[in-house]
Amino acid sequence: MTPPEAPGQQSETALRADAERNRERILAAARRLYATEGLGVSMASVAREAGVGKATLSRRFATREDLINAVFADRMDGYATATAEALADPDPWHGFTRYIEAVCAMQAADRGFADVLVMTFPTAEALEARRAESYQGFLELITRAKTTGHLRADFVAEDLVVLLMANAGVIAATGHDAPETWRRLVGQMLRAYATPDAPLPPLPEAPPPTDLDRAMTRFGRPATNEL
CATH class of the missing domain: 1.10.357 (Tetracycline Repressor; domain 2)
Structure with missing residues (x-):
């Protein structure tokens, strides 16, 4: 049997899962906005569409080009x-x-x-x-x-x-x-x-x-x- 995770390990796993969910939400939001409006969409608009804060977006994608690279x-x-x-x-x-x-x-x-x-x-x-x-x-x-x-x-x-x-x-x-x-x-x-x-x-x-x-x-x- 796999030993149960310690409380600290559980917290770290949950944080990683949350970070990955945020990343996927950001990518999905950017794809929607870019597809319909073009690349003129601001990073702030992408964050709003994804339902995350600007800081969260910046942690996942430091620059606009990082986001475009991932999306396309x-x-x-x-x-x-x-x-x-x-x-x-x-x-x-x-x-x-x-x-x-x-x-x-x-x-x-x-x-x-x-x-x-x-x-x-x-x-x-x-x-x-x-x-x-x-x-x-x-x-x-x-x-x-x-x-x-x-x-x-x-x-x-x-x-x-x-x-x-x-x-x-x-x-x-x-x-x-x-x-x-x-x-x-x-x-x-x-x-x-x-x-x-x-x-x-x-x-x-x-x-x-x-x-x-x-x-x-x-x-x-x-x-x-x-x-």
């Missing part, structure tokens, strides 16, 4: 997996288009992750290591896709960064009223990257004008039908 570790794993799956595709052009769609879909599913992909966090070492790994894989994917003759010769890795920044903006502006708008952006951008004879997935439909007008109004610009 699994998302960055998914990002790296998308790169590996694209490289494993026997058709490099299909792998390229599949990768672009997959990463942009990950952005659309989580506004916080949309922000993470277009920002750097120097002290979040695990996060940045996974980003660097994925970036190197994407460079190889570009080279392979160009050999098919379907990816334009002037496409460069920075074009992906521009797309992710644009997609993050579209998601922020239309996520409430026209949440599928990002698909149209990605479809159009793939056509911009492709050579004239490249096979492409069907172009997603444009958002309904009324939905886009509401999104524009909500985003702080006057709705208009004129471009």
Whole structure:
């Protein structure tokens, strides 16, 4: 039989369990807030959402980057997996288009992750290591896709960064009223990257004008039908 814990040991065990519960509550609260509001959420807001004090939050996560690193570790794993799956595709052009769609879909599913992909966090070492790994894989994917003759010769890795920044903006502006708008952006951008004879997935439909007008109004610009 396991000997019973001494009173001091019981107290220490209870404290460890309480600390772990607080950590999980903080992570769950941060995931909820980041997913719906982006990374602009304050640490104080995360503490309130988790139902803990600022001091408790600071003990678990000393900096904002520590918290972001913990929250998005699994998302960055998914990002790296998308790169590996694209490289494993026997058709490099299909792998390229599949990768672009997959990463942009990950952005659309989580506004916080949309922000993470277009920002750097120097002290979040695990996060940045996974980003660097994925970036190197994407460079190889570009080279392979160009050999098919379907990816334009002037496409460069920075074009992906521009797309992710644009997609993050579209998601922020239309996520409430026209949440599928990002698909149209990605479809159009793939056509911009492709050579004239490249096979492409069907172009997603444009958002309904009324939905886009509401999104524009909500985003702080006057709705208009004129471009």
